[in-house]
Amino acid sequence: MINLASKSAIEVIVYQCIYCGKKRRLVIPRTFKPSKSSDSVGLIDYVDVHRCENDELTAIICFVDANSAVRSQVKIKATHAGYIAERDFTKEKKEDPFAILGIPSPTKKEFIDVNIESKNFKARNIEGFQIKDRIRKKIYYFGKQGKGQALPTKSRLGFIDITLFLSKKVADQLYKEWEKGLKKDKRRTFPYTTTRKWVQHLADEMESIIRLDEKMLPYIAEYIDKHITTEPNEQRLIELDLLLNLTISIPWTKRDKYEQLGDVIQELFPNKPVKELADIVMSVASCIDNNEKTLLDIYNLVSKRVPLSEFLDIFGVLVAKGYVNLTKLQFTSY
Numbered sequence: 001m002i003n004l005a006s007k008s009a010i011e012v013i014v015y016q017c018i019y020c021g022k023k024r025r026l027v028i029p030r031t032f033k034p035s036k037s038s039d040s041v042g043l044i045d046y047v048d049v050h051r052c053e054n055d056e057l058t059a060i061i062c063f064v065d066a067n068s069a070v071r072s073q074v075k076i077k078a079t080h081a082g083y084i085a086e087r088d089f090t091k092e093k094k095e096d097p098f099a100i101l102g103i104p105s106p107t108k109k110e111f112i113d114v115n116i117e118s119k120n121f122k123a124r125n126i127e128g129f130q131i132k133d134r135i136r137k138k139i140y141y142f143g144k145q146g147k148g149q150a151l152p153t154k155s156r157l158g159f160i161d162i163t164l165f166l167s168k169k170v171a172d173q174l175y176k177e178w179e180k181g182l183k184k185d186k187r188r189t190f191p192y193t194t195t196r197k198w199v200q201h202l203a204d205e206m207e208s209i210i211r212l213d214e215k216m217l218p219y220i221a222e223y224i225d226k227h228i229t230t231e232p233n234e235q236r237l238i239e240l241d242l243l244l245n246l247t248i249s250i251p252w253t254k255r256d257k258y259e260q261l262g263d264v265i266q267e268l269f270p271n272k273p274v275k276e277l278a279d280i281v282m283s284v285a286s287c288i289d290n291n292e293k294t295l296l297d298i299y300n301l302v303s304k305r306v307p308l309s310e311f312l313d314i315f316g317v318l319v320a321k322g323y324v325n326l327t328k329l330q331f332t333s334y
């Protein structure tokens with residue numbers, strides 16, 4: 001018997017790019033409810049980076065309605081400060097179908113300043129940072145601006161500029177270490193190369209994310225502040241991704257992997273409390289064949305007992321070792 005009440009756990013957004021004609025597809029869990037875009041009427045904007053016209057990597061912002069239909073597409077050119085829209089702004093507003101839909105007309109100067117605050121930020125190694133996001137037309141400010149050593153970094157496609165302000169003390173110390181290394185083996189590296197790896201990774205990730213959850217930015221700042229003096233390894237970069245994608249990624253595993261994990265978890269983390277590991281294994285059980293719960297939903301199962309930093313620390317290893325997989329929500333070719 002067909003149960004008419006049971007709905008599919010996923011929603012599929014399909015659109016055809018008006019610039020290159022490619023069909024693109026985004027699968028999201030039905031439970032996934034992003035906050036609405038503040039400057040549109042009930043439309044949610046998702047970012048799709050793909051090889052578009054002339055084989056150029058381009059970001060398309062799709063404005064999606066409550067029925068998962070893409071109502072409008074706006075292309076953002078990497079080298080340009082503003083939108084390139086297939087839209088004629090010289091005409092009367094009432095003739096503009098986008099205006100009728102309530103989609104705001106983009107203008108060139110509309111970067112919005114956003115101050116990001118965090119009570120837990122310790123300013124151990126960084127003073128603050130600034131993120132200029134050309135996709136979302138926002139500039140995020142965190143902590144002190146213009147203090148210490150500025151490290152500017154650009155994302156791969158140039159949509160995201162991050163300037164990190166390293167504290168003077170840490171900058172001096174890293175510079176000294178670099179000088180020492182230079183004398184020893186005459187490597188032709190630049191100072192702060194390892195530090196930059198963090199920022200570069202963050203910039204590239206922010207550029208490719210379908211929807212940036214600003215709530216995660218204070219956590220990102222705290223994380224970077226804590227770890228920036230050491231070179232990031234694979235696991236650390238996964239942790240950073242986990243943080244950035246906490247509310248928009250789906251962790252999943254298979255039953256046999258989960259069962260294997262039960263046998264090895266204490267070997268993997270000999271220094272972690274057994275109770276905490278038991279909680280983590282319990283949360284991994286909820287990842288078996290999961291296609292709807294986000295990483296945050298999984299974390300919420302144990303959040304009363306396990307701090308987020310510990311959860312990410314352990315999950316970072318589980319993902320790196322293949323016990324848990326992470327599906328980041330993103331557009332794929334159709």
Ligand SMILES: [Zn+2]
Nearest residue numbers: 017019020052
């Ligand atoms: Zn395209």
